[in-house]
Amino acid sequence: MTDHATATSATGPVPAPWPASTAHPPDPPSPEASPPLGQTAEQVRDRLVRGAQSAVLLVGVAVQLTSCLPQLIANRDRFGPWWTELVAFVMLAGVAVTAAAGLLRPRPMPRPLAFALCGVCVAASALASIPIPPDLLLVADDWSFGIAGWYILALLLRMRMRTIAAFFACHALVTLIEVLLKGVPERYITVQMGMVAVSVFGLELAVALLAVVLHHTASDAGEAAEREERTRTAEEIAEATHRDHQARYARLLDTTVPLLTGLAYGALDPGDETVRRRAAIETARMRQLFAETDEVSDPLLHELRAGIDVAERQGVSVQLAVRGEIRPVPQPVRQELVAAAAAVLASARTTARATVMRTQAAVRVSVVADAPAEIGAAIDAEQRTRTETTTTTKNGKLWVEAVWRTKSP
Amino acid sequence: MADEITVTVVDDHPAMLVGIEQWYAAAAEPLRVVASGATSKTAWLPPGDAADVVVFDLQLAGQTTPAFGELRRLVDAGRNVIVYTMRDDEQTALTCLDLGAVTFLTKTEGADHLVSATLAAARNRPYTPPALAGALSANTSSDRPKLSIREEEVLVEWFQSESRDLVAQRLNLSPKTVTTYLDRVRLKYANAGRPARSKAALVARAIQDGLINVDDL
Numbered sequence: 001m002t003d004h005a006t007a008t009s010a011t012g013p014v015p016a017p018w019p020a021s022t023a024h025p026p027d028p029p030s031p032e033a034s035p036p037l038g039q040t041a042e043q044v045r046d047r048l049v050r051g052a053q054s055a056v057l058l059v060g061v062a063v064q065l066t067s068c069l070p071q072l073i074a075n076r077d078r079f080g081p082w083w084t085e086l087v088a089f090v091m092l093a094g095v096a097v098t099a100a101a102g103l104l105r106p107r108p109m110p111r112p113l114a115f116a117l118c119g120v121c122v123a124a125s126a127l128a129s130i131p132i133p134p135d136l137l138l139v140a141d142d143w144s145f146g147i148a149g150w151y152i153l154a155l156l157l158r159m160r161m162r163t164i165a166a167f168f169a170c171h172a173l174v175t176l177i178e179v180l181l182k183g184v185p186e187r188y189i190t191v192q193m194g195m196v197a198v199s200v201f202g203l204e205l206a207v208a209l210l211a212v213v214l215h216h217t218a219s220d221a222g223e224a225a226e227r228e229e230r231t232r233t234a235e236e237i238a239e240a241t242h243r244d245h246q247a248r249y250a251r252l253l254d255t256t257v258p259l260l261t262g263l264a265y266g267a268l269d270p271g272d273e274t275v276r277r278r279a280a281i282e283t284a285r286m287r288q289l290f291a292e293t294d295e296v297s298d299p300l301l302h303e304l305r306a307g308i309d310v311a312e313r314q315g316v317s318v319q320l321a322v323r324g325e326i327r328p329v330p331q332p333v334r335q336e337l338v339a340a341a342a343a344v345l346a347s348a349r350t351t352a353r354a355t356v357m358r359t360q361a362a363v364r365v366s367v368v369a370d371a372p373a374e375i376g377a378a379i380d381a382e383q384r385t386r387t388e389t390t391t392t393t394k395n396g397k398l399w400v401e402a403v404w405r406t407k408s409p
Numbered sequence: 410m411a412d413e414i415t416v417t418v419v420d421d422h423p424a425m426l427v428g429i430e431q432w433y434a435a436a437a438e439p440l441r442v443v444a445s446g447a448t449s450k451t452a453w454l455p456p457g458d459a460a461d462v463v464v465f466d467l468q469l470a471g472q473t474t475p476a477f478g479e480l481r482r483l484v485d486a487g488r489n490v491i492v493y494t495m496r497d498d499e500q501t502a503l504t505c506l507d508l509g510a511v512t513f514l515t516k517t518e519g520a521d522h523l524v525s526a527t528l529a530a531a532r533n534r535p536y537t538p539p540a541l542a543g544a545l546s547a548n549t550s551s552d553r554p555k556l557s558i559r560e561e562e563v564l565v566e567w568f569q570s571e572s573r574d575l576v577a578q579r580l581n582l583s584p585k586t587v588t589t590y591l592d593r594v595r596l597k598y599a600n601a602g603r604p605a606r607s608k609a610a611l612v613a614r615a616i617q618d619g620l621i622n623v624d625d626l
Contacts, residue, residue: 319517321497321517321539321540321543321568323499323543323544323546323547323568324499324547325547325549353569353570353571355543355568355569357543357546357547357565357568357569358547359546359547359549360549364565364569366569366570368569368570368571368572368575390579392570392575392578392579394572394574394575394578395574397572397575399569399570399572399575399579401566401569
C-alpha cells in the first residue's frame with residue numbers, strides 16, 4: 001500500500017493553484033424557485049377584476065343611499081309593517097360593508113361566503129317588498145328590486161357568467177312568486193313590471209358581460225406581461241453568462257498563453273511529463289468553455305464528455321457510467337462539478353472511470369484514475385462555494401468526488 | 410472434480426464466448442464452461458441444462474427487445490442466472506433483479522467481476538457489481554426497499570470507485586464491512602418483489618452465513 005489520504009476540500013481563503021471562476025452569473029431560475037406559470041397573469045387578472053368589483057359596489061352603494069334611502073323614508077307610513085323594509089335595508093347595507101371589506105383583503109372572498117351574501121340580497125329584496133301592494137311591485141316604490149342585483153353583481157363578478165345569471169334568475173323567480181301570491185294586477189301594470197324587470201336585469205347582465213370581456217383581456221395582458229418578464233430574465237442570464245465567459249476566457253491568458261509561448265520559443269519541452277499535463281489541463285478547461293455554450297438536453301454530461309474526450313485523445317481509456325434521471329443543474333454548479341473531474345481526467349495516465357449519479361438528494365460527479373496525488377491536493381486547495389469535493393488516494397489511484405447537495409440527507 | 414462449478418454461457422458474440430471461457434480457465438477456482446451458444450436453447454438442452462450457473466446475454470441476435478421472457482423462464486426453472494449485457498441503464502438492471510436474476514453485470518465490468526459473480530451465484534451468495542449498485546442507488550420506484558443511510562452511501566461510493574479499498578477508506582470502514590453492507594442491500598432486494606427460487610436460496614444462505622437474522626426479514 002502506498003500513500004493514502006482522504007481530505008474534504010477546505011473552503012477557506014486558500015489561493016487557488018489555477019484560477020477558479022469567481023464572477024458567476026446568477027443561478028438560472030430553477031424550476032422550484034421560479035413562480036408557477038401564470039402567476040403574473042393571475043395577478044393582473046385579480047387587479048382588474050377587483051377594480052371592476054369596486055366600481056359595481058360603488059354603484060350599488062350610491063343607488064342605496066341616493067335612491068333607496070329616500071324611498072324607504074317616504075314609505076314609512078304608506079303601507080303595512082314598515083319594519084320589514086327597515087330590516088332589509090340594514091341587511092343590504094351589511095352586505096355592502098362585507099363586500100367592501102372582502103375587496104380590501106389580499107385574497108378573493110371565499111365562494112361559499114359570496115354565495116351566502118347573494119342569498120341574503122335575494123332574501124332582503126323579498127323581505128322589503130312584503131308590505132308593497134301588488135300593483136306597485138318593481139316600480140319606484142318597491143326600492144329593493146334593483147339594488148339587490150347590483151350587490152349580487154359586485155359579489156360574483158369574478159365568477160362565470162353562468163353563476164351570475166343563475167342568481168339573477170333566482171332573484172327573478174322569487175319576485176315572480178311574490179307577484180303570483182299577491183295576485184296578478186291589471187294587464188298594463190303587469191306589462192310595465194315586465195319592462196322594469198327587463199331593463200334592470202338587462203343593464204346588470206350587460207355589466208356582467210363586460211366583466212367577461214375584462215377577464216379575457218386580463219388573461220391576455222397577464223400573458224404578455226409574463227412573456228416580457230421571461231424574456232427579460234433570459235436576457236439577464238445570457239448577459240451574466242457572457243460576462244462570466246469573457247472573464248474566464250481572459251483568465252486563460254494567464255495560464256494558456258504562457259504555456260503556448262513557452263512551447264513556441266522552446267522554453268518548455270513537449271516531451272516533459274509536467275508540460276504535457278499542463279497542456280492537457282488547459283485543453284480540458286477550454287473544451288469545457290466551448291461545451292458550455294452548446295444547447296444540449298443534458299448539459300452536465302455534455303460538459304463532462306468534453307473532459308473525457310481530452311483524456312481519450314491522450315490514450316487514456318475512460319469508462320463512463322451514468323445513473324439517475326436528468327435534472328437541471330445551474331451553470332455555476334455544473335462548472336464546479338465538471339472542473340474537478342476534468343482536472344483528474346486530464347492527468348490520468350492509462351485508465352479512468354467517470355461517473356455521474358443523480359438522485360433527489362444530490363448530483364455527484366466522480367472520477368477515479370491513475371493520476372498523480374498532487375492533482376488531488378490542488379483540487380482540495382481550490383475554493384468552492386456551491387459544491388463539496390472529497391479526494392481519496394490509495395495504491396496510486398486518485399479518486400475525486402464532487403457533490404452538489406440539494407437536500408440534506 | 411467434485412467442487413468444480415459448471416457454467417452455461419448464452420451470448421451471440423463468438424469472441425465473447427471464447428473470452429469468457431478464457432477468463433474462467435484463468436481463475437483461481439475451478440470453473441468450467443460446459444455449454445455455450447447464441448440462443449437460450451443452449452441452457453435448456455444437455456449438457457447446458459445441468460450447469461450450476463447460466464451467464465445470459467440479454468440482447469441476443471435477431472431480437473430488438475431485451476430477452477426478459479427467456480430470463481423469466483430460466484429463473485422459474487430454478488436456474489441461477491447472471492445477466493451479462495451491454496445495456497447499462499438502471500431500469501434494465503432493476504427489472505432483471507426483480508425477475509430473479511442472481512446478479513446483473515455490464516460488459517464494461519471485466520473478468521474479475523464475472524468470475525466473482527459466478528462463484529457467488531453457484532454458492533447462493535449475493536454479489537453486487539458497481540453497475541448494479543448504481544442502479545439500486547438511483548432506484549426511485551415506490552416499492553424500493555428501505556435502505557439505511559450507510560447502505561445508501563456504500564452503494565454510491567462502490568458504484569463510483571469500483572474499489573472496495575477506496576470505499577473502505579472514504580467511509581472509514583474495513584473492506585469486509587463494505588461487502589457486508591452491499592450484501593445486505595442485495596438481500597433486501599431479494600426479499601422484495603416477485604418471489605423466485607434464486608431469491609429464496611440467497612436469503613436462506615445469508616441466514617446460514619449469519620449475514621442476516623430471520624428477524625431482519
